[in-house]
Amino acid sequence: MKVNGKKRAVRSVVFLLVAAAAMFAIAPYLLFDPAYSRVKLNPALPFHYPLLLIHIFASFLALAVGWIQFIPGLRTNFLRLHRLVGRIYLGCIAAGGITGLAVGMYTESYIRQLAFLALAVLWLITGWKGYRTIRRGEVRDHQIWMLRSYAVTLVAATARLVTPLCLLAYMALQGAPDGGVKAAIAPVLEANIWVGLVLNVLLCEWLFVRRVR
Template identity: 35%
Template sequence: MTRHPLRTDWLIPAALILLALIPVLAGLTRLADLGTGSPTPQTARFHADPLPLVLHILSATWFALLGALQFSPSLRRSRWHRLSGRSLIPAGLIAALSGLWMTLAYPWATADGEAVYAARLLFGSAMTLSLVLGVTTILRRDIPAHKAWMLRAYAIGMGAGTQVLTHLPWFLLVGQPTEGPRAVLMIGAWVLNLALAETLIAKDRRRADPTRRIALTNP
């Protein structure tokens, strides 16, 4: 049985959009809450200084959804890939830097601790660095390196979506996580995403290795 090329072309982008959907909807709900002007004890920190949160939600939403489309082979081979990248990279940088801003400026949420605080600084900085290297490598026309750094940046940026999946079983079986489990669940999501990204990067390198191709054609 052969697979329909259109279906396989959009399978990964559709899955990534679904993964991003919950944090995107949560972000839009947060924006609506800011518009009401009625803070609760949990949201007072955002109402007091909404700018970094608004920047983060809007840029992260654009980065997550537009980034998912980059995984479509047909779109990646077209001029659209280059044009969309001109807004994707700035959106990613704003998302990463505003995330760092929020980490430094806002009081910690319930069950956040030093490990979560340090992880947000680490992965936010890593995402920023990955995007900067994504720009410098494409300027040098180093397409494989550009692809690898952009994939790492996207993996970190999609941490919020994966964190929904890592938290869900805990919520269902145990309830609200305390500081230690929350740190493990949040950091584990970023590590899982990066491990998958590195697996894909290694696979692309093996596929592009000319010595491996010769060995396969001349056993």
């Protein structure tokens, strides 16, 4: 009982941290005002902000509903609900992934551009594999690919959670820049997405995928 209680406590803390990071990420876009965009908008792409909004909200919805499909017993006891959640989740991935490719192509920073494009491609591939495997009746492979897909989905939250650690690592490796902490933020925000992606993939494979196999 104590072990189960600890597991629930850990899950609750993780859930709250992810929820807080997700709300922080989406908050400026709830105003529907380009002036508050955290992503620098490229004037060469007239629909940059609308595409960014679709990407942000699709990603947020995928993050919000994706975990439901992993609830123990949902597939066996509430198959219709499981399928509905899966369809909503995969629909969000399609919308978020395609718009993510467009947004990534017009991102100013080269490193962030590569990060956006890599995430979008991985998101679309893992989502497609999750869809194809269940259509073929390959339930175990479907579970594995959906776990991998949600690991990619969580990068948006993980990248923000690891930002303080990335900042400390930057200070330790590069030293304090002339402009202080503010001057270190820009390079840190170019690295945190990659750190979040690698961390999520490793944890997913180690903690979850190997158990399903």
